[in-house]
Amino acid sequence: MKREKKKNFRELLLQGNEAIVEGALRAGCRFFAGYPITPATEISEQLSTRLPKIGGTFIQMEDEIGSIAAVIGASLAGAKSMTATSGPGFSLMQENLGFAIMAEVPCVIVNAMRGGPSTGLPTSPSQSDVMQARWGTHGDHPIIALCPSTVRECYDITIKAFNLSEKFRNPVIILVDEVVAHMREKITFYDDEEIDIFNRVKPSMPPEWYIPYEDTPSGIPPMANFGEGYRYHVTGLTHDIRGFPTSRPDEIDPFIRRLFRKISQHFSEIQFGEFFETDDADISIIAYGCVARSAKRAAIDARARGVKVGVLKLNTLWPFMRTAVEKVLNTSKIVIVPEMNMGQISREVKRVNKGPTKIFTINKVDGTIITPEEILARIKEVG
Amino acid sequence: MRLKGLELYTEHPEAEFAVSGHRACQGCAEILGLRMALKVFGKDTIMAMATGCMEIISTPLPTTTWTIPWIHIAFENAAAVASGIESAIRILQEKKKIERKDIHVIAVAGDGGTSDIGLQALSGALERGHKFTYICLDNEAYMNTGIQRSSSTPYGAMTTTSPPGKKSIGQSTWKKNMPKIAAAHNIPYVATACPSYPFDLFAKIKKARTVNDPSYIHMLSVCPTGWRIPPDLAIEYGKLAVRTGVFPLYEVEDGRYRITYSPEPLRPVADYIKGQGRFRHLKEEDIALIQNRTTAEWEELKYLCGLR
Numbered sequence: 001m002k003r004e005k006k007k008n009f010r011e012l013l014l015q016g017n018e019a020i021v022e023g024a025l026r027a028g029c030r031f032f033a034g035y036p037i038t039p040a041t042e043i044s045e046q047l048s049t050r051l052p053k054i055g056g057t058f059i060q061m062e063d064e065i066g067s068i069a070a071v072i073g074a075s076l077a078g079a080k081s082m083t084a085t086s087g088p089g090f091s092l093m094q095e096n097l098g099f100a101i102m103a104e105v106p107c108v109i110v111n112a113m114r115g116g117p118s119t120g121l122p123t124s125p126s127q128s129d130v131m132q133a134r135w136g137t138h139g140d141h142p143i144i145a146l147c148p149s150t151v152r153e154c155y156d157i158t159i160k161a162f163n164l165s166e167k168f169r170n171p172v173i174i175l176v177d178e179v180v181a182h183m184r185e186k187i188t189f190y191d192d193e194e195i196d197i198f199n200r201v202k203p204s205m206p207p208e209w210y211i212p213y214e215d216t217p218s219g220i221p222p223m224a225n226f227g228e229g230y231r232y233h234v235t236g237l238t239h240d241i242r243g244f245p246t247s248r249p250d251e252i253d254p255f256i257r258r259l260f261r262k263i264s265q266h267f268s269e270i271q272f273g274e275f276f277e278t279d280d281a282d283i284s285i286i287a288y289g290c291v292a293r294s295a296k297r298a299a300i301d302a303r304a305r306g307v308k309v310g311v312l313k314l315n316t317l318w319p320f321m322r323t324a325v326e327k328v329l330n331t332s333k334i335v336i337v338p339e340m341n342m343g344q345i346s347r348e349v350k351r352v353n354k355g356p357t358k359i360f361t362i363n364k365v366d367g368t369i370i371t372p373e374e375i376l377a378r379i380k381e382v383g
Numbered sequence: 384m385r386l387k388g389l390e391l392y393t394e395h396p397e398a399e400f401a402v403s404g405h406r407a408c409q410g411c412a413e414i415l416g417l418r419m420a421l422k423v424f425g426k427d428t429i430m431a432m433a434t435g436c437m438e439i440i441s442t443p444l445p446t447t448t449w450t451i452p453w454i455h456i457a458f459e460n461a462a463a464v465a466s467g468i469e470s471a472i473r474i475l476q477e478k479k480k481i482e483r484k485d486i487h488v489i490a491v492a493g494d495g496g497t498s499d500i501g502l503q504a505l506s507g508a509l510e511r512g513h514k515f516t517y518i519c520l521d522n523e524a525y526m527n528t529g530i531q532r533s534s535s536t537p538y539g540a541m542t543t544t545s546p547p548g549k550k551s552i553g554q555s556t557w558k559k560n561m562p563k564i565a566a567a568h569n570i571p572y573v574a575t576a577c578p579s580y581p582f583d584l585f586a587k588i589k590k591a592r593t594v595n596d597p598s599y600i601h602m603l604s605v606c607p608t609g610w611r612i613p614p615d616l617a618i619e620y621g622k623l624a625v626r627t628g629v630f631p632l633y634e635v636e637d638g639r640y641r642i643t644y645s646p647e648p649l650r651p652v653a654d655y656i657k658g659q660g661r662f663r664h665l666k667e668e669d670i671a672l673i674q675n676r677t678t679a680e681w682e683e684l685k686y687l688c689g690l691r
Contacts (some may be wrong), residue, residue, distance in 0.1 A: 063500035
């Protein structure tokens, strides 16, 4: 680009948390309720100055239970809403996370993962909330959880998270680890960038015809905001198509199945990741979050030494990317799953593996990142 | 009054239960207040502490500041854990499983852990009537995570989640009156204290130690880091808070209010506000508003004490 030409891009040095803020605002987030917790506090801090300037609302609540409850309320009132927390706060949010799934309220929850259990390691990274994101709240439920590994992905994934939550009327969890949340990287915003923004589908019928939880071919009923003339019942009890509590088996079963179907019918829209030189790889690494970066480096170094290594980076953790993982399992002899936990995604990989592929893990739970050297050492050991 | 305090001072044990080696900021009045309180509570004390500054600074691996049994629990349940400890000890003593002696349980939390997330647990414990003392160390924001507002942050204060600007004055709500909420539970002893007035603090802790039901101490803990003041002025600002009427020292014994230190005539709140970085953006009319509110609250307190 010539110097005299007007720049059509902005370059910023941003933290992962700051990129999440940029992404949320770009996606149309106008409501944030949160509670201070390391390492997610920067999101609150930034939004407390940014949101009022554009007519949005920032509230600091009295705890995380209040935070997600306020987010649910705001979303029902029509605002795209978000909250951000870390492990201990995410634990407190579980009950209302279930409510949002049950009442089909779109919202985005950022969990900047730190070491656990309990207060754990407030300032150290971990990836140990992966299963909590899947099964943390009680009851059978579908969930969407996304995981960025770069600052740019923090931005893109946050936008995607809002789009998915609005589209599927389901909470979307962004599982960012402390490394990515606090890491600073250059991020370029182009003025002519095309970004898809999805807004919730509103009912087109007159209010008296509106059936709030009616099944549709996609499984997703249109959503009326409070105050738009469509009166309907919102409850955490299992409800019929009109939203009223029911205990009739013939109404419960289709309802729960619809909740699952609206996600399972649309895997291709939800699941995304990156295949990095996996086509000819003998050894593949399946990684996500900050570990995916180390994995890529290790793959490049291994190839320089003549070992064919590829990486499958998972950006969608839940629903589990079965098709992509199966593809890698079919082409590679050995799969290594490095994670900063005792083996949460590797368990899923083993579950999916039906062939002769050997699966090895690297589990690091000391509050530090898995380095490329450690992955290389493991490749040498098993390869 | 003063003399009485002096007698107490000579009586109190010299033993320290919050010893050196912690990582509190320079000029931290919070650890100072807690140290003074522990001197009076004595060695037969068990402390349950919520997440917060005091928990973080007192336990850098592999050392501890505490020479008494100490437990750190999650953010919201210091009072609940203290309830459990107190009940267990009482029952074990009743069944003669352990030696019968006067063991006191204290729960310690910051203003966020008390007035925001821990209010439910505190209210439950006060209502059930456990024999324990709850100490709220009020430094008027979440300092541990980097100065975020709490419901105990005073009106107009700048924090990272209540930033002042064109659309905002900073903290937009008034400080939650926690001692009054505690007193509303009809517990026998509620008091406010400030380490800038040590004798007053000693006397109050001694009373809290002796009552047979829950007691609540609300301690103003000047935080130079979060309030943006020089560390050497921490004690001075504690005194100013009391003398301007922003933080009056009083106690509620069996429902009866009593001012324990009368700063009348009150100094203008501007003396307290103007030196602090967190109030730097306030205009004269904002300070006048705070002055009005402070005067009104002081008059209300005097009324409750039967002085009007």
